[in-house]
Amino acid sequence: MKQAGHLHPLTWTTRRLVEIFSAMDFSIATGPEIELASYNFDRLNVPKNHPAREMQDTLWIDQPDSGPDARLMRTQTSPVQIRAMERTKPPVRLIVPGRAYRNEATDATHAIDFFQLEGLVIDQSITMANLLATLEQFAKAFFGETTEVRFRPSFFPFTEPSLEMSVFFQGRWLELAGAGMVHPNVLREMGIDPVGWSGFAFGMGIDRLTMIRFGVTDIRLLYSGDYRLLKQLESEPIA
């Protein structure tokens, strides 16, 4: 009997996210995993003495103080937004799926490499109302039409206002996405005039969503290659 193979749980989740955001007219941008400090920090409005720049949080290839071209493993997929805007002009609706890296103690919910999906919208009259609606639409599409969402203020150097979105799922509130209106400094770095244009950005962890969606209790299982896990996800037979 011919057995079909199995796609990875992270692939299934990424595809679902791409499907949801494609329906809102987003398309994909990708970029390098080894980044330069200028793209990962400076041009995202992360100042030089920000704690995130210290050795502790970032995996560096070059020494952190060695200048804007110091190489590191990108800590989020946001630098791709800057790169994408070097290749195109607004209006844009982009999603960036990809691997990111953090210098963290690993445990059941933290790995040093993990997958993220970030989004960027820039247009002429984008408001926070658009951002909230987009995130709510995503949550309902992913978790179900009756899903409740909640927003609270937070802080990211590249957005202002900034927020965290939580989703009510299986009896608990889960914090799933950070987002905000793109900071005018970041727009300027992209060569975009913040007076005529505005935008929002968001980011979510694909690993986390995968673990929630499929009930995976330890992130390390996703990267272990354990066939007992992988074989449980099957595609519908092709018609």
Place this chain on the structure above:
Amino acid sequence: MKILLSWLNEFVDTDRRSPEDIGRDLESLGHEVEGVHPLNLDGVIVGKVQSVQAHPNADRLRVAEVDLGSRIETIVCGAPNLDKGQKVAVATVGTRLPGGMVIEERTIRGVISRGMICAQDELGLGTDHAGILVLDESRVVGEPFLKNPDTLFDLAITPNRGDALSLNGLARDLAARWEQPTLSQSVDPVVEGLSSRPVVGSIGHGSAIRYSARYLEFNPAEDCPTTVKERLGLVGHGTYHPIVDLTNYVMEEFGVPLHAFDADKLHEPLEVRHARSGETIMLLNGQTYPLEDWDIIIADQSGPIALAGIMGGYATRVTESTARIVLEAAWFPPDTIRRTRTRLGITSDAAYRFERGTDPGSIETASGRFAQLAIDHLDAVVGPVQFIGSRERYSAQYIGFEPTFVNQRLGTDFSEEQIIELLERLGFCLTKFDPSMIKTDQDRYIFGENVTGYLIDSPSWRSTDSNFPHDFVEEVARLVGYDTLPRVSLPLATGLQPLSDHVRFTRLEHLKNQLSDLGWTEHIGSSFLSPTEATYATIDHDALIALANPVSEEATFLRPTLLVSLLKALAKNPIFDPLALFEIGTVFTIDGENTRLGLVWTDQQQSFPYDLGATQLVPQQQLNHFKVRRAVYYWEGPIETLISTSDTQVSPHRELASEIRELRMPSRYQPVLRDISIVVPRVHAPETLRTMMKTLPLVVDVELFDQYEGEKLGDNWSLAFHILLEHPERTLTNQEIQETMEQVETQLKEQFNATIR
């Protein structure tokens, strides 16, 4: 940061709001609530240790007789600091402690123990477990340890909100939300008894530093009252010395770190200045540090006496014999503090706050509060404040704010009056710009020719953060609550042109579909290699990109190949055969990074969606290193050539066979695979048999791999299953495997009339 409800209530009237509601308000104002902990340690009472004796049967334990008021209990205790005469917190029999432990009468090495003498962490008050919590002598035997139920909030304050690192700051936010005033505090002590001020040399011209100092004399025999110590303990401070305790207390209240020098150890006049290269200082932690010329220090005539805003000096510290202090309350620029602190590798509560921006307008309030508390509790007399630095209202001003910008940004429709009212509630002052404000050429220069809108003065406590229109928008949004804001979907935008990245992604996913349709399973592994793995894969370490700060040996190098990742995955699955795995991932070489497809397979007959050209067998030595015990074929190549065919018929869309909610988590231990072949009447569907077998203990998965019928079988068919056996906590024994298979066979025979082949 931890705060107590009872203490918060002294700064803003929380009325009858529940802790949960207050927590929700704090969160919606931007302060993440990590926990709301009710503190009502019922059953924990104050006891007095009457006697302590060695335990007859255990070296490290002792037996205490503890007076609980209504009775004396024998309690076995292992703490090194237990001593006769101490007042201690005793969890009596029946008490349920915050960690979940329930206290029962227990016989410990032959001695009956009724109760537990608690450490700080056992009471849920902190992390200290070095010894038992010793209470203040003034506590009354028999009274409840916690006199009033209270609630502890554990908050995570964002780095841009230094103003929220205090009860006063959080109360201000809540008061703005609840449209109430904050409660006033006693911060204006009567200054008498000491008329002089400490002599402090003026700070260099143009410096932003603000510095205040005052003399204070107190009775060293006095101590802080229990409420002060209890509160400090509950929010995570130790208690050290009444003066130091009060500085921490005021810091928690007003967010201004204070420092006390022993006045009799000073050689005045003092100076607030930059260090000179070559100077050193020994700090309170006993260590000596070299200083550089941009470090800010407090110095006296003998040299540096404190590292400003970070830590006080050892020589001038307060001790048990101190009776006279100089109290410092100051503001230091955040950037300088951060720079000095990180260079020297020091952490302190004071530096934490100064780095995030304290309130330059609260210096004298904090000094006054300290003085008042010292007068109330330590029998103190206080002198007037010597203030150096600018006394100007420290504010940042924005000129030309249009309230409509808020609506433009948020998608709201507040009126101008509403926006002004909201901002004013948070301490911002708005003045409508008016041409008569331009009086001089300088005004003309500052204001420009065409200024309209408002002048906004940000309050001193937001001076480092909120200065521009986008910041004011966030202030309005958080005050009304993000959940009250409108939500408006993005309009359709079908005309947007995707980047080439999008097509590439789609083709990559199509490739994955093609592979999985032919039996390949997708693996995703780590981007990193350890030095050992690189050696095993015969990769020259010098050709690899290394991390400058690897977090562990496993993640030293970036992988230049997918082979290691795939071999490790194969090694994880010895019982599944045949196995065909693929990985599409990034590899890194000194020439750059690129995306590759890697394939490993065990069955020579395995098919591929296209011609691979040459494939290879993995060398035996590598298989041995990676613990793979079968022959493995391998191919790896760049993605670009595989997906470059202009195939416009890509259909990447696949649905999951079912929207699974809970995958079965595999055991950490190796499973065992057994096959079974049976002949069974065709009236029984394979799925029914499969379902039955899965109910048997240790059977975690059953897979049909062969099925046929024919004339020779009559009304039966022949079915073959793989049965996966697994134990959640250990490897299976041969006996267990055998017994399980026997049970499978028995059930198949009895329930379905099967014949085992």
